[in-house]
Amino acid sequence: MGDAGSGVASQLQDQTLRLHGRMAAIRHKVAILSGKGGVGKSTLTSNLAAALAEGGARAAVLDADLHGPALAKMLGVRGAALRFGPDGVEPPEAPPGIKVLSMDQLLRRDEAPLRWKAPTSEGDFVWRASAEAAALREFLSDTHWGALDFLLIDLAPGTDKISTLASLLPKIGAAIVVTLPTEVSQLTVRKSITLATELWGASVVGVVENMAGYRCGRCGHEERLFQGPDSAAMAREMGVSFLGRIPFDPGLAEAADRGAPYVRQARETPCAAALRAVAAALRSFVERPA
Template structure:
């Protein structure tokens, strides 16, 4: 009969030689090796759906690219992937190479990884195979995390200045778990719109991010008023703008509503590049500049420590 103390010793020995632990460690190392070549990792999140998070991500990427940065976007919204459409790379299959899966290269050279590029049609929902249909819901969460891990570790991102991660909406476990998979995440940008409901939800997601130790770089208020295309006059659309005091984070920019934002996204031609003189394009550039500034400042603080 084995003694309890011997079993305990064997248990420790087992952990050391566990193949599962080793393989999971290998996966983490692979993600880290890829992400080490990315200078800044920024997650874009919103507590609420429909506020234009993906559209902000794409235009922010273009604004950063215009500043000479190498940019990639990881479309982590696995159930509502829209980044490839907005960058004109819908349904471009990944090419497998010894270096990894080559990301699609969208407008202006922006690299994109998205589940959309693996789906057979633009309208196919993201569903996972399981031994029986009833297992689907059980595995969904685990499979989604594995996919994000593969996007981080298997995609040949190369050297990037910025990787923007378009997180799924909500304050559930998904955005948090995804964010925690990204090593050395610099921070999150929160997108909202000026309605009371949206602000409340966003305030919750800011707190949520802070509780998880994810630094919030600032907030982007989308659909912040309407800017007349003829005379340039601004009109409030949904309500009073957000203030820094209300939410406790810096406001990085207020993007005025412009119907061309949606139209250009549908055509895969980002607004910032298509209408460089529009007020909304100027705001996107300002947001990009402030993010860069915040990250440089953060680096200065760390260097000074």
């Protein structure tokens, strides 16, 4: 029995077909997530994309943090307007050839928060999550990504964002869970690992530890920045892979402010080397035999 003529089911099916049609040209869809805010997901995403692209991969990033988009700024394409072409929205490219799509490119002013048009803002919790899922679906399906080796999808904090992405992409190449070596961070991250494992399978989940240590700029002495639990042990305990550690380096944030991935700006630093190692681990992770 139909729905009296609106064809809502077929409209939703068309949306899914559009999405899957677009995603078919992308070899590895990779979610970068945490559940926790402020752990360095976007910094890792921009640098992984740059490292992968420098290694010859066709890479793109989708900033799925609709309310706090940062990737356009971090990759230096904030001012680039989106163009509408015959195959969808043409995303700008950041060196060395990373396609970038972010809500930031659609907002009018720096200080403009994301707001949806509505006849009344009262009770917007009823429909806001649906609107955000629809926006994310459009970003995935209506962007002319072309053929890619990697699409890195940078998720906002909150475990609910994992469920939203999984409803759109039931199969992905990898879910990278970013954590800090602290109990507070891992308290949330463990929830994200559980959810990602349930939704996509443990075989695609990998943990990256950020801010893993600090090297003194004067004497080169290395210290742990936090004295919390080891993230590799947490990954082992939860039955998922561990992909590497990134040391703390203030240069990462400075490079992000300049719109240039640190991995290209400070190639000789231990931090850049660690980022390249995680990119290599990711590549091996998604291309390993099933």
